[in-house]
Amino acid sequence: MKALGAADPRQVGPYTLFGRLGAGGMGAVYLGRSAGGRTVAVKVVRPDLAEDSAFRDRFRREVAAARLVSGAFTAPVVDADPDGELPWMATAFVPGISLHQAVSTRGPLPEGALRTLTAGLAEALAGVHAAGVVHRDMKPGNVLLALDGPHLIDFGISRAIEGTALTHTGAVIGSAPYMSPEQALGQPVTAAGDVFSLGSTLAYAATGSDLFGEGAGAAVMFRVVHTEPSLDAVPPGLRPLVAACLAKDPGARPTPRQILEAIEREGRPVPSGGWLPDPVAADVIAVRAVLTALPQVAPTKLAEALPEGPGPSRRRLILGVTGGLLAVAGTGTMIALRRDTSDPSGSSGGAAPKSSGSPRPSGDDVPEGRLAWKVKTDATCPQVLSGHGVVACVSLERIWGIDDQGKTKWTVEGKDHGITMAIPAGPNTIAAMEGGRLVVGGTKYPNSALLSVDMATGGDAWTTTLDQNSSGVLRCYGAAGGKAYLLATGDGKSTDPVATGFTTWAVDLASRKTAWAHPESAMFLFGSPTQSGDRVLIGDLNRRQALDGQGVVSWSQDVQSLAVATAGKYFVVIDAAATLSALDPATGRTAWTAAGVAGPAARGDGVAVSQDGSVLYALWQDKDGGYSLGALDTTTGRTRWKAPVPADTKPSGARLLCADGNVYRLSGDSILWAYDAASGKPRWKYTGMKGTDAMKLAWAAGDGRICVYDTSVATVATLHANGA
Template identity: 60%
Template structure:
């Protein structure tokens, strides 16, 4: 907690205020205790607002709305006095840490925790909507993670569903990255608006950021919420359809809280003995509990998130978060409370596997440690002023594409040239720090996908591809899709035979999302070769170099397209990742089966089981230059991985090589492979990059400079004699020579 200053009250109603937890536009929140020892969170209105009769009415309605809500996943109101000299409201103090700070400190939540979070938020909204209230500000900072489940707090801008608003007509109040499109445009709201915020909040918990990006001015964020599709790459495959439905632009297409709960209940639940929170987050919660119970008079420090900022209010000074500050207070208490924590969270420590005489599970390979593999020498590392979600190494430069411009970096990492999108009326398809394919090389030119740059005064948009010379950043050209109503390009799956293949979001500014499509652009003429309309969100693409076919896929099915963009076949399959080898499609499904398909018919040529999947935008397999060998990762009985070289025509194993252990918790981005410059590269779950000999899989060198970074935030590319890695969170780009020297 923060110490009480001269302007802070020392008591409110029956509660002694022990320190300030946080502050926002409406007032401050304090940790309070009653004479009987009950701990509460007390919101006290600022003195200058207390004298405003209209604001008192708003606060009175907030109290009334919050009093209506009672549920296992909310923090109930225990006392209030909206007519006091300084109006106040007390809610039960939740022994937990905010979702926002838990993710910031420890990274995205694992799949089991995400499922319980989703169900808990839906339970909370069920109670909120049952009381005829709309929350209107559900976001990671208003979700607390407790040992027995999440809690939704702060009804400061809530609204009764009978139309009694707490804000002036037309005002847009809330947190931009988590608003619904109808809230962002000032329309009337229904409970479905909270479901959109639920989807954004769960996506944040899975990805570590808002699905619409957190960067830029509020107007830019709101524009993306209204007109672009969310980035859900890091959301587990089984939850992705639900979250995508929550984030539908049309409120009528979103599920109800009850439907969300029913969806989650169909899957596996975490063991009660293990708890639902990751160990690191649970440890923080235990620290909070230790502090709250160990000392009757905790030393002053500060607990809650940075304050909520209303878009129509001035910026508020952010303060330390709940986790950071309470752990400062907990330093002494943890010495006593920490003993036994690991046992409580991890159970009895048994692995549940049968070990052989060597201590390994029966049939598991002997696994090298990797300690003797030499460290690769970093050629250069630079920090860019913006996120680079894709790096391209070709033509003597490393090209990096941001939302607003492209950088060309030379062999020393120095900027050789830049191209600003605004100079050519283009905004590139970059949303947040998730790696994605938005650019590709054809000969000596780089092509990047985007949209005609919109303004708040003119929202007209069209998918656009910008081309630039790799050597000097000159000879810029643009091509725009004019054969279908659309609001911009999302991805560029690749270039083949002089055609760029671009994923496009269909719609108009008035009806932003009506479907998706693939645009085949002839680069020489800058004319459309063909356009394929596809209604569901497209997430899978494969472009075989020796075929005219194209594979596209959504969450439920795959579709094969011919050379003219017509549908050749469809198959219902839940794919985790797709790729291409020679003239064939490669598909890894959720069961761990990797299949090679004929592009003309979709017929299975061969398959192999036990393949590690879930690659991020490709990389589940790698292929040698002539397409004769396919490299994949196979799961071993000890939980580790082996690299396998498979004959692309028959699927027969040429060799397998056990890989060193990752020494990291499993990542949502597991199988990542690249082949270039006679070197096979693998990024493991701990973000260590291994350079391997493609002849036998033996390690040549490794690079540990990104170790500990979330691999889902790392973009990489190999070619032109170098390996490049972009840390999209730190906005840094590093390069190593292919030989590691």
């Protein structure tokens, strides 16, 4: 999703706008929310079109016609102001992903889902046509896949544009690969034109490619008019119906009602878990979960809540797009929302700490680390872990372990256990290690689930599901003391769990059962269990709270937090005032503080802790805009050492790990640094990823190695702890 830019509105009518969902010839579509909490999609007309009186007249008529369109498979109009300074129209928001995105990332739909898609879109077109509206732009990008079925959006927009300055040059309006022949020829378009476009859309869903090929618009339109496409890849049971929709003669095409009747005659399969394939359903669940967690912000507070500034956009991280899917950025989401925009470093601001007094090193004399191995994977992994002789890669569909020579040692397929792993889009924490076990959160549709395997061998796999109403895991808070802690969708009560809250879920790994489940209305994106696993601290935009061994709230604090972690016997948090605090897990009382700590980078890891929990490592912002790396005693907060680090070309806050006697730092320009954990002296650096988008890197350290996964190219690179 594109973030609101300088030219974008922030308030339209009664709706606060949180981010741009898309843009087209008439303007842009934004995600909006009313003061009462209703979420809508708001189409806002471009300023130049707003000055076109002919466009206003047509838009006014179109809004009136669109108000008549309603049905289970459309997004009806709920509000509009065609006479405003910027004309706009708000439609019901459908929490789903586009058909184009689903097919491009997950592949063609199976026949059962295709039949449901066909029936749903035919029913939607029947309602649109009954209202006297012709869609004119039926295509995969205008079809949203939701858990309750497909939805047709953006009906009537091209009709509103026609006749204005946009078409005075004779241009043909529409999407070339999905036009009907008559539309491509510039002839009048009737309801039958939508049916032809439906046929092309269904063919794309079945095959994964545009039916009339790619290339220049004129060439595609020529093929639409003059060639007969091959339908060999369309399932035989649907091929005659799709072929009928694609008849060159508009009069030979079936009506939407006839299409619906044909599907009903042959019968629509009723899947046991839902109409969508499990990977697509998991993507939809992730989208719904993020969108239902949007903050309730009064319109007058929008500029304060969603400002723009240097570094990653805050709205990009609330509703970030990775591969076209809305991604939960974990800790990074919270950081981006609260980072002080006046600080070019991306730290959390606050009082400037004292400089270390030492000159800033250049880093030129630090030796270059050497890759141990680098491999490309056949699926994108939001997380990697290192331990027990392997690097474990976790994808949506499978988990696999890679040995020290870069060879695959074991593979566990999610489908063999009926599970789809959590949120595949972008780096994210969905797994953890505990007692030689790898635990991964996911969905065993329609329930939240956890998969556990032996880390060293991939064997002894088992799954368990949350024994309350829920529909998927969003992230893993961590594992300790024989328990795994996860964030699941749903409050355990509603029949529509995603829309009604979230649950912190504790799984007892010995009994393989739910230890406890704590429901909340808020989405607590980050969390950390104590080393003993008897308590967990969770946090959201404005609050943090500790849950005891039974999942009961032992204390809560209404304060902003940028990160939470566990260090020794304390929880540690970084707040918006750039203060790091050590909190007693039982009471929440502050044991000690450290001022001027740099906030975490957008992907988190704001502090690192030694394996025995005795030392905490953090970054401090220096007066020259650079950073110093320092070590604190976790019992007393006393500074053990502090040393300036080489300057970054793209300062971005703290991203730190500690393992094997090293403190690792991943800079904003994607240079990997290894520092001596006892002194802060740089040991080696690796510049092979410099220039890579740091937002797309997942990493892990331990077991004598550090590994970095680049989600943009699906590769994992590993270096030994000594850099050699």
